[in-house]
Amino acid sequence: MPITWKExxxxxxxxxxxxxxxxxxxxxxMVLPYFFNNVLLHKPGPRLNDYAFQLLKPRDWSPVIFVLxxxxxxxxxxxxxxxxxxxxxxxxxxxxxxxxxxxCLYVFTLETPEGIIPLVDPFLEKVAYGGNAAFTxxxxxxxHTSTLFIVSLAERRTWIxxxxxxxxxxxxxxLVWQRVHYTIDVIGALLVTFAVxxxxxxxxxxxxxxx
Numbered sequence: 431m432p433i434t435w436k437e438x439x440x441x442x443x444x445x446x447x448x449x450x451x452x453x454x455x456x457x458x459x460m461v462l463p464y465f466f467n468n469v470l471l472h473k474p475g476p477r478l479n480d481y482a483f484q485l486l487k488p489r490d491w492s493p494v495i496f497v498l499x500x501x502x503x504x505x506x507x508x509x510x511x512x513x514x515x516x517x518x519x520x521x522x523x524x525x526x527x528x529x530x531x532x533x534c535l536y537v538f539t540l541e542t543p544e545g546i547i548p549l550v551d552p553f554l555e556k557v558a559y560g561g562n563a564a565f566t567x568x569x570x571x572x573x574h575t576s577t578l579f580i581v582s583l584a585e586r587r588t589w590i591x592x593x594x595x596x597x598x599x600x601x602x603x604x605l606v607w608q609r610v611h612y613t614i615d616v617i618g619a620l621l622v623t624f625a626v627x628x629x630x631x632x633x634x635x636x637x638x639x640x641x
Contacts (some may be wrong), residue, residue: 438514443637448518454525463560465532470567475539480612483543491604492550498604499551499574502597506581509590515634516584522630523580527623534570534618542566546609571618572611575602579623 438444510516548566559565578601582594602616 432513432515435512435514444514444518447637448514448521451518451521451525454529455521458525458528459557461532462558465535466559466565466568467562470535470539471562471565473536473539473567475541475567477541477544478612478614480543480606480614482606482613483545483609486607488545488547488609489607490547490550491608492547495549495574495601495604495608496551498597498601499577500553502578502594503581505590506585506594509587510585519627519630519634520580520584522634523584523623523627524577526626526630527576527580528573530622530626531571531573531576534622535568538570539567540569540612540615542569543609543612549605549608549610566610569611570615571622572602572605572615573619574605575611575616575619576623579620580627583624583627 433441433444438448506520507517546566548564555561555563555565558568575598578594578598582591582598585591585594598620602611602619605611606613606616
């Protein structure tokens with residue numbers, strides 16, 4: 431049986447886990463500007479030859495991407511706010527996926543795709559890039575795609591899950607079309623996110639003694 435918020439806040443294990451993962455989220459947000467501008471910006475890497483770029487002429491989809499990246503998670507939170515277990519899971523997944531993303535960005539550094547139309551995202555520019563609107567090496571793997579895929583995996587209502595999955599597919603396609611990401615960035619995001627989600631769910635079942 432799903433637990434309520436009243437039951438969750440009375441559960442020491444839940445409260446401790448939520449606190450730890452929220453601290454992790456804060457730490458992640460704090461290190462982003464330094465990582466992108468002082469570590470990744472000047473680190474060289476290869477530029478890939480993406481077959482999809484030969485099929486799609488670059489086009490600016492920034493407004494649509496902006497709506498999707500905030501609208502889809504907002505929909506999930508609106509319909510699932512009464513479920514503390516789901517809220518914990520998406521926070522856990524978001525933190526783990528994004529720390530893994532920083533590792534992948536460093537280990538598998540790529541150069542900006544040729545013909546890129548920089549993504550206009552005021553929130554990302556201020557919070558992640560420290561005001562550096564020209565930052566374009568945030569590549570493998572796609573954070574936008576992974577964020578939407580997290581909420582897609584966590585959702586159980588068929589019609590909402592369908593909307594979220596379609597939004598995930600669409601945002602991945604548009605990111606490649608705009609040449610903000612390579613195709614492999616989007617595929618990598620899906621694979622890593624799926625593995626992390628399954629692992630987090632399994633660990634939570636063990637932690638809370640659920641079958």
